[in-house]
Amino acid sequence: MTTMNAVLAAGGPELHPQAAEGVQSVAWLLIALPLAGAAILLLSGRRTDKWGHLLGTAMSLGAFVVGVLAFFQMLGQHADGRSRLVHLFPFISAGSLKVDMNLLVDPLSISFVLLITGVGSLIHIYSIGYMSHDPDRRRFFAYLNLFVAAMLLLVLADNYVGLYIGWEGVGLASYLLIGFWQHKPSAATAAKKAFIVNRVGDFGLSVAIMVMFATFGSLSYQDVFGQASQASQGTITAIGLLLLLGACGKSAQLPLQSWLLDAMEGPTPVSALIHAATMVTAGVYLIVRSHAIYELSPDARLLVTIVGVATLLAGAIIGCAKDDIKKALAGSTMSQIGYMVLAAGLGRPGYVFAIAHLIAHGFFKAGMFLGAGSVMHAMNDDVNMRKFGGLRKVMPITFATFGLGYLAIIGFPGLSGWWTKDGIIDAAFEKGGTSGQILGWLALIGAGITAYYMSRLMFMTFFGEPRWDEDVHPHESPKVMTVPLILLAIGSVAGGAFLILGDRFAKFLAPVVGEPEASHRLITPYTAIVFALMVVGVGLAYVQYLRRPVPRTAPAGNPAVTFARKDLYGDALNESLLMRPGQWLTRLTVFFDNRGVDGVVNGLAAFIGGTSGRVRRVQTGFVRSYALSMFVGAALVVGALFLVRI
């Protein structure tokens, strides 16, 4: 116990991973299986059209099986020995830069592995049904497999270079999948937008990695975190802020949030897997994984919490105003990731809740996105909630599973969201001081808004009178789609209690992020307030969207509604601050290039051309004039020689 205290005093447990044994030593299979699936499906062409989706799903399930086996092996190990290294190969060896490609299997990475492969496999299965009529289904599964492989590399790498490769890999998969229906200009544009906005974040991450190399001379987690306390405060804060920039890009946090809403142009399973459950949470993983750096820099931590709280409110407000069911859910995703980032910035008690909320969110949000996909399937791919209504009778399974996810996200007592989100709010108040109070109350208000916009979505879609188009005949989705929904709903109901009760998850993660000082209080002074705000939010939505009929066309609304409908003018801000000045700069450079650089070159050419046009008139064709010019020339040369001599 004394050693544990000493370790905690030094700023968290140090990583002393041992070599992996057993199933964990083949952890590379986790990445190799889906990667092989992607390669086979992409390279083999139309021959695999018939069974490509089955192969993709099998590869994802295979990775899940490996993950589960590795997880159980880990449970059998002593808590201090749960960080295991899998040595693969030396990756970069250039001068003093040495990067070994190793995998780190520890409680944090295995939690992500189970989430990614588990939810990922369910979404693969669901996609078999959802994409069954798409001629490009094989390509879709290839990209999904590519995504799973890249995401697993991101969480399993034991160094920042491996993480960065995975980071870019998921960005690529996200780009390819958002633009999957690239014949739609909106999808192609959204894909480009996601890619470019992510580039800003990736810039931060890459500079952070460079600073780390310059400071520590190594990029493995073990070396960086081990030497972090010796670096200067300024350097650590700089690394923390740059990592935060990276996290903001990938996790759609302010000010890089604008791409996520447009990313809903992709097929719905993509929105569920990449833009709700896994990829967008990579930023949270990055912050929690780099906790040794953030624990040394209160400034960076404070900014993390500010970003989190600002995004959770912004996302919630956007979610309130959207009529597009997927965009409302996307706003909600932003908001929930805001909670996770807030928790990750709060320090040790927050890490556990950040990851627990991330896992719970992975279940309920993936479930709701897939539910939304099921609804869209029934409504001829319409996403406008104003044309839904009354679907609970025709789609009972979708309704029930969506409803459980809904209860989980608004924090209905006993369901996942209640355990994890209350934990985050409590941790914010526990931070103490004025900032703790402000963060706590804002997070509380966010919980109330969450209840409002989710109830609005629920009522508009499943309750009330049908407002369907005439040619729409809703029906329940096939089993291949409903079974994943049911499994995800079970996770949404039980996941939170399973993780939080008895501090189970806190103890599991303790070897990585450190043990919280006190065990979590289930009932806090704020529990009642959260519940009251939730009831108020649901009640408001009930009055507005269930008691009164929902108009089929959106009413004009006041300026505040317009503000929220336009994504808080995020796009307008980006346009006026970045795009326009960028365009001016480009035009200026083009002008300079055309007139300045080209002007000199073209002018010189024109001068020489014009002069020679005149000079060639000398070539008259009269031999005697040539002879005369030769004589004159020779006389001049001789004369010049004489002048020089004398």
Next chain:
Amino acid sequence: MTGHYLVLSAILFTIGGIGVLIRRNAIVVFMCVELMLNATNLAFVSFARMHGSLDGQIIAFFVMVVAAAEVVVGLAIIMTIFRSRKSSSVDDANLLKY
């Protein structure tokens, strides 16, 4: 004494040069070119005599060889032009121009 040879050489060279510039008949122009060549030969030989070395005389032989080769090619060209254009005036052969 050898100075007179140089003067003669200069006079011959000038006659040749003027002939090249003012005569139209290609054969006459050609003869004037030969005159200029021989004027320089005379100058070379005179200088060889003045300096007491053989260099100038050797170069004079070279000039003669080159002149002989030149005469062959030049006359051949003049003959060909005359055959096709029925004229030996240098002003008539003026197609090669801007």
